[in-house]
Amino acid sequence: MSFTSCSGCDGWPGNLAIVQTARLYPSSQCAARVALCKHMARNSPQTERIVMLTELLADEPETPRSLADIARHLGVAKATCYPMVVALTEAGWLIRHPSRKTYRLGPALIPVGRAAETATDVVDLARSVMHELADASDMASIAFVQSGSDVVVAEVVQPVGGRRGTLGLRLGDKVLLAPPIGSGIAAWYPPERREEWYALGGQNLGVDVDVLRATYEPALALVRERGYAMECMEQQQHSLADAVSELRGRGVGGHRSTVALREARKLLSADAVVGDIDPEGSYQPLSINAAAFNRDSEPAVVLCVADASRPMSGVRTAEIGEMVRDAAARVTAAMHGRHP
Incomplete structure (x- = not known):
């Protein structure tokens, strides 16, 4: 050498x-x-400028920028950034207005963004947050993603203190998204989509849709206000988890688990969703959940803690609700999403 x-x-x-x-x-x-x-x-100044320019235009996509604006933002002379802007325009990453001579993000970035969205698994972004949430609440943390009229169990994380109940849910299980399940998502639906949710609930609970709407609209407004939803059920001879396990039987099968979950949900009444939490009250939540949102302000994943093993005070219940809400907000930020 x-x-x-x-x-x-x-x-x-x-x-x-x-x-x-x-x-x-x-x-x-x-x-x-x-x-x-x-x-x-060493960092590449030119690469850093491309990143800064892309972020500038993405933050306010409807605001075109002149070369002088871009140079000022990058802290360089116009002559320094001009070759970069020309190259990005030729590549289709930027478009230049013919008379105003301003720049905006170009169409060539659309497939790039779509590919990045596909490649980035939101559950991967949520996993570390879920571990913290499980440890802080001492409950299992579950992530659900929407698939058609169902939500699918995408991840289950146990607290460091040991295994906790999961309502009998396993990875890949599908749960019908209809009242009383899904208020943490339905709260953010547009009115027409929320009506579909009510209609499904009416069919499955045997309750008039108008009654469901009158029951749930105040509860959903509260979910939007405080940032999380909670479902409880009266303690019966068999818990929901026991019912799921019995109905599922031994082994794992997609159809069998779906049937078991759809049958077990019949144990839930229309008033399972909890409205105001009484600090002096006692609660044993089935689920405390909150949605994380994508760039279009749509629910991308629902984080929840589930299957409380014993009753807890209203104060502790609200504390855990705030933990779940804050965890979902962190996932929203990680995926560069926007809260509605």
Whole structure:
């Protein structure tokens, strides 16, 4: 091995690159040959400018920016950023208004964004938050994602203190999204979608839709106000988890688990959703849940803690509700989503 000055790295004299002998690298022109130049770990100013420009235009997509605006934001002269802007425009990443000479994000970024959205699993973003939530609440934390008229169990995380109940739910289980299940999502539905939710609930509970609407509208308004939903049930001879386990039987099967869950939900009454929480009261929640939102302000994943093993005070119940709400907000931020 011999040492030679780096001669081809943007005029940074005095940097030494370890270059193999001429027998292996006859032209030994630059440290790029062996990727050992000291300053190669430095940030690339040009790359940083591209990132800053993209973020600037994405933050206010309806506001076109002039070259002077862009240069001012990047802290460089117009002559410095002009070649970059031209190259991005030619690539379709930017579009330039022909008369105003302003720039906005271009159509070539649309498939890039779609690919990134597909590649980024929201559950991966939520997993570390779920671990913290499970440990803080000492309850199992479950993530649900919507699939048609169902929600699907996408992840289950247990607290560090040991295994806790999950309402008999397993990864991949589907639960029909209809009253009294799903108030944490339905609270954010547009009116027409919420009517579909009520209609499904009426069919499954045997309750008039008008009665459901009158019961749930105040509760859903409260969910929007405080940021989380809670469902409870009167303690019966069999818990919901026991019912699911008995109906499911041994083994795991998609159809069998779906049937079991749809039958077990019949144990729930229309008033399972809890409205105001009385600090002096006692609650044993089936679920305390909150939605995390995507860029379109739509529920992307629902985080919940489930199957409380014993009653808890109203104060503690509200504390856990706030934990769930804050956890969902962190996931929303991680996916660059927007709360409605």
